[in-house]
Amino acid sequence: MSTAEAPQQRLLTIGTVCRRLQGEFDDISISKIRYLEDQGLLTPRRTQGGYRMYTEDDVEHLATILRLQRDEFLPLRVIRQVIASPEGSQQRRRKLPPALGTPEDEVTLTELVERSGASPDLVRELDEFGLLAPRTGSGEKRFPETDVEVVTLCARLNQYGLAPRNLRAFRTSADRNAALLEQVVAPALRAKNPERRREGLEDLQSLAEIAQELSALLLGRDLRRLSAS
């Protein structure tokens, strides 16, 4: 074959790679390696004839994947993210809230108490201190479904000794941050063009995610400092 005097990085065929890894991973197989490639976890070079050829780095990469799978029990879909994301992986599992811009389900006070498992008193206090967001329309108050979780979380904080009165601070912070982000996208949201509005919502979502991560980081930094002193 081509005796190109290119920097002949010794390339390995799939069979060789497989044998090489058999030591550390007994469940490796040629078909599995091909499967992982199919799943987008690997992209070896190919010869003219279509043979897969692996560099040493490819092999190391593959070993990493197999280790994540075997030792951390990560599903391939997650490994794909971990691998793909810039080394400073911040794959924090954020349960994304219901998409912005779609109306949310509402619950009654009774449901709220029931589903959060908190005492009616606590719920009342939380409401009083503005941590809940009821729609005070005709008749019975209705709360956004999110408030179920809000109450649950507040109840846990309450157990640690943070009364609703103290928790108000979280709301204030959230409000201020929300207002800040809203400023940015306000023009887009007020636009006539629906496409423009949709983009505004998407931006808002992105902004919220970034802002949230930033807040988490800053909080962590503060706490670290406080706890170190």
Place this chain on the structure above:
Amino acid sequence: MSTAEAPQQRLLTIGTVCRRLQGEFDDISISKIRYLEDQGLLTPRRTQGGYRMYTEDDVEHLATILRLQRDEFLPLRVIRQVIASPEGSQQRRRKLPPALGTPEDEVTLTELVERSGASPDLVRELDEFGLLAPRTGSGEKRFPETDVEVVTLCARLNQYGLAPRNLRAFRTSADRNAALLEQVVAPALRAKNPERRREGLEDLQSLAEIAQELSALLLGRDLRRLSAS
């Protein structure tokens, strides 16, 4: 942190448990709860008639299982081990956030610019507006490693039009929240007894996680409302 447990020991039926957890886990279902029991992960009491009855602890236990499954991607068979293993097991999964109470690595300004990929100007501004946490000691400033990510995130927000001047609000919020949480554990952290201090740190970590989730939720709620109007 222990609040006096009401002696009522109110037991919950499976349906109630299910509704209660719907807030945090949207994929929970009665059949899933029964399935988890079948898999040996749960053992609620039974009434004479055979009804499953859950204590608050059972619910917390179940929530833990669901969290391990959702956030750590652990298969049930592994969760079973983790749960069953003796309390003081070394199975502690180390996650990304550097543990509280251990000193953090530091980087120089140059490294900070380099690793965040932001412009020196931006970094300078961020510092000026108090978003970074340099240790202003002898000679060159040194930043905690966390600041690399802080800069990265701020840079992204900056692209959306949020200048460092605006971002200060995030810091203020974080500071206030941190102070709030710190109050709770301050006595423990100042304790002589090292065991007590360790517990304080652990509580602080838990508090931070809950607080963060709460903030996220509140922010989401605000934005939803803003974007709906």
Place this chain on the structure above:
DNA sequence: CAAAGGGTCAACCTCAGGTTGAGCCTGTTG
């Protein structure tokens, strides 16, 4: 040029993690 090794693709397999439905029982409420 032959044999050893590779390539693709569709069909298939196994297991985890549940869901569904039938048929029956329990607990609560008016």
Place this chain on the structure above:
DNA sequence: CAACAGGCTCAACCTGAGGTTGACCCTTTG
């Protein structure tokens, strides 16, 4: 005390992840 919402079990079923197998054809290399 009847009605009815909610629970119970058990077997059958479903879906998706993570591969395997086999048929058939193509490359590479001694």
